[in-house]
Amino acid sequence: MTIQVLRALTTLTTVVAVDTDVGKLETAKHMGADEALLSGDEAIMRIKDLTGQQGAELVVDMVGIDPTLRMAAQVGRVLGHLTIVGLGGGALPVNFASPPHECSVASPCHPNLLQTPPRIPPRFLPPSSLPGQPRNRPGSRSSASPRIGPSTLLSVYRNAGRPATPSPRVT
Template sequence: MQAYQLVGWQQPPELREVPVPDPGPGQVLVKVGGAGACHSDLHIMEAPAPLPGFTSPPFTLGHENAGWVERLGPGVTGFVPGDPVIVYGSWGCGVCANCRESRENYCQTLGGQGPGLGGGHDGGMAEYLLVPAARYLIPLGTLDPRQAAPLSDAGLTSYHAVKRSLHLLGPGSTAVVIGAGGLGQMTIQILRALSAATTVVAVDTDAGKLETAKRMGADEALLSGDEAIKRIKEITGQQGAQLVLDMVGVAPTLRMAAQVARMLGHLTIVGLGGAALPVNFSSPPHECSVASPYWGSLTELTEVITLAQQGKIKMLVEHFPLERADAAYQLLHDGKIQGRAVVTPQA
């Protein structure tokens, strides 16, 4: 089969011929319908060698995966070939305290590194994906795997980031989403689906993405800069927002996040831009909680799929055949994907 693999650190990925995996006991082979292209993949491609905890290349990229059950390993029950499924992407040990609570994203043994993230498992940018345990599969029902694949990361990460702060988002509250790309667009929809926040504000440097953010449910869409900070202060009576979610994580966005958050609020860093948040006695505001959540739990992915099945959230998706994976990542790198790029190996 064809697989899009990272062949060496700081080397461009290649489309290579590899064997189709054979599922062993407890494992499931999935025919990949969609594999999302994520900014974290770009960080992996560009990172100096070796990344901590990563196995050496080659390995197949792609940690946002959905498709159809192809073959069951011995002992697997609950699925039959042809079932449409989405793959929970953070694979833990299954036995530590966090894994037993469904929080395999915070596995205390393996760190929750799943497919395509260099943790020893090939990802889904291939015709087939070997999943080590059936518990990582969630039925999609009538959802199309080609559309649903990004829900396993962009949807789940956004959901988890919002859910932890819902107690702050009562009537009259404000939530600010910095970065209105695919992740930010999903966050806006989830804020609308879950919270009673009166005002949802999107901030970005791209006017086109801000227009999309408005269609997704943002009340205000502001070009990043001093005027955006001033406007958010006006909206919040100079107090700042109860929740600020930085979906970018670079120095300018983190500085803005600290300026528009409020006392006793939450500042949540989701983006992997790699910058550091300046912290002193006055900034962020007093007792403003700062967190950097990572993905979400298996249970939360089930909840995300339910929201999608109910039509309350929908990912804006652009499809690329496997042989055009390079083009998908280049457009992502250049900021030209309005929603989420999805590689479709079966197209």
């Protein structure tokens, strides 16, 4: 799916898939990858050749184990971007030469977020769910966790945890 998303975003770039499984590489080619390379030193050299020795502008590691992260750091470029999606438990080697200078690194999925429900700031919770407030009022729901509607969650998401500000109305 990653290859399909990259293809949908741009057709002006070269998409390179790297894997240890030949069958997965064939699937990657079928899905739109321009190059499908067996993981290893030859893949690193080929990526460097394809990019004029500069390295890849975007590297997406879908596995997240030590060997894939090491390769990701080797094929990235100065001012490039490395996104770690895989939750394999590996460590990205960081030193003066790796990843390349000013290469940004992001891990959009933190393992703790998969185990712990997100914390909703108190300002978005109904008053009855706050400490010191009565929970069992006549006609109200009684539950251990407050019920928060989709519109509130969407507002929290869109505003990155800040309170929603009403948009000005022009009359």
